[in-house]
Each structure stands twice: as C-alpha cells, then as structure tokens.
C-alpha cells in the first residue's frame with residue numbers, strides 16, 4: 001500500500017514558519033506584509049477559497065484586504081481597483097480570484113497587476129522569468145505540488161516525471177519547476193495517444209486534468225509517487241463527494257506514495273500564497289527574506 005502524503009500537516013508546518021518570519025519582519029523591520037484579494041461575482045467555490053485565504057492571511061499575522069464586487073461590475077472598474085492596489089505601498093500581494101465573469105477579459109486583468117505584486121505568478125513577466133530560470137513569483141499550486149514530491153522523494157534529479165494537464169495555472173508551470181529540478185518531463189493531455197502507456201513511464205505523476213478519477217492504478221509504474229492536483233465534486237451513493245483526478249482506491253495499491261483528496265495538494269496552495277506574499281514584501285522593501 002502506498003504511503004499517504006499528508007499535505008495538511010506539511011502546510012500547517014509551512015504556515016508556522018511563515019508566521020515566525022512575519023513576526024520577525026514586524027519586530028526587526030517594522031513592517032507587516034499585506035495581501036489584497038479581489039473576488040468578482042458569487043461563484044460558491046471561489047467564495048470559500050477567498051474566505052479561507054483571508055482567514056489564513058490573518059492567522060499568520062499579515063494584513064488582509066478583501067474586495068468583493070458584484071458579478072456585473074464593469075471591467076474598467078476592476079482594472080481601476082487593480083491600479084489602486086498597485087499604487088498602495090501597504091499592499092505587497094494582489095490576487096484576483098479566477099474565474100472572472102464572462103464580460104471581463106481575464107488576461108487583461110492579470111496583465112494589469114504589477115509583476116512585483118503578482119503572488120499568483122500568472123503575469124507574463126513572471127511566467128517568462130520562470131521559464132528562463134530567473135527568480136520570480138511562481139504559481140502556488142505547482143510550488144506546493146513540488147514541495148510535497150521533494151518531501152517524500154528527496155532529490156528529484158533524473159526522475160521521469162509525467163504531468164497530465166497543460167493549464168497555465170498548474171500543468172505548464174509545474175513542468176517548468178520539475179525541469180528546474182532536473183527531471184525528464186513529459187506534458188501529457190487530453191489528446192495524448194495511449195495515455196496509460198505514457199503515465200507508466202513515470203517515477204513521478206502530477207495529475208492536473210480536472211477529470212474525476214481518470215488515472216487508474218494499472219496505469220502506474222509500481223512504486224511511483226502520485227501527486228493528485230484534482231479537486232472534483234461528484235455524486236456517489238446519493239451524496240456529494242470530493243475526488244481527485246486519480247482513482248485513489250486502485251492507485252494506492254500500486255503507487256509508492258500518493259496525495260489524498262482532500263488533504264493533499266489543496267492545503268498547500270494557500271500556504272504557498274502566503275509564502276509568495278512574504279517574498280514579494282521583502283523584495284519591495286529590498287531586504288533578504290527570512291528562512292521559511
């Protein structure tokens with residue numbers, strides 16, 4: 001049976017180290033890192049995420065601002081808010097929750113965020129820096145996924161990694177991070193031919209396709225490390241249930257280690273967002289960031 005990778009416990013530890021770093025910055029440097037989160041509309045999942053982000057930001061001792069705008073807010077108003085936050089020196093990180101309502105151009109909004117405050121790492125400047133090996137703000141879920149893989153496998157040098165999914169939020173940036181860790185990286189997706197055969201090559205599987213329980217145990221190389229980024233809400237036995245992109249029951253019989261859903265990668269995302277906010281704050285102040 002696979003070892004369970006406890007993302008909840010790892011994220012708690014990371015948040016503890018971030019809280020310590022924030023306390024040090026307050027005492028030693030006299031400033032408090034701050035994160036502003038913008039939510040447009042009423043998407044129920046987004047509301048839960050945003051509430052959790054704000055709660056955990058305050059718990060580690062940082063300043064938190066929440067902007068909740070109605071779904072029909074014109075694009076120009078969202079852009080004006082981003083400009084206001086860009087100009088505010090107390091705000092070190094800006095996150096605009098996705099998805100945005102259809103009448104708003106997400107790319108335009110994400111590009112309006114100052115790259116120095118882009119704690120999601122979605123701005124083309126940060127994407128470009130990541131892909132050329134320059135220090136940058138890196139997307140949170142990919143960083144959290146790689147942290148968990150490193151925690152269980154140690155060095156990732158030379159491993160065969162297969163990423164399933166090619167999104168800008170997870171698939172592409174996680175592939176860049178694994179490449180930087182000296183993995184041999186394959187990005188597979190919905191059009192990949194014979195996906196099970198491709199996945200069977202992998203020492204490390206990162207599943208980020210958004211298809212409930214797609215990856216089966218007999219697709220895995222025995223002993224592989226499986227990082228399941230999927231969070232899918234399904235109906236089973238008349239009840240709502242959260243499942244990943246991997247069929248946990250069959251995968252845990254073959255994998256060497258596997259993240260559960262929930263309690264795997266999910267809790268890492270917000271912890272990494274807080275990490276990025278401290279990083280952005282220290283860069284803005286021109287000081288070295290504390291160990292975290």
Ligand code: GUN
Nearest residue numbers: 095096097098099120140
């Ligand atoms: N919606 C779902 N995941 C994310 C994320 O990581 N960042 C933002 N801004 N929106 C999201």
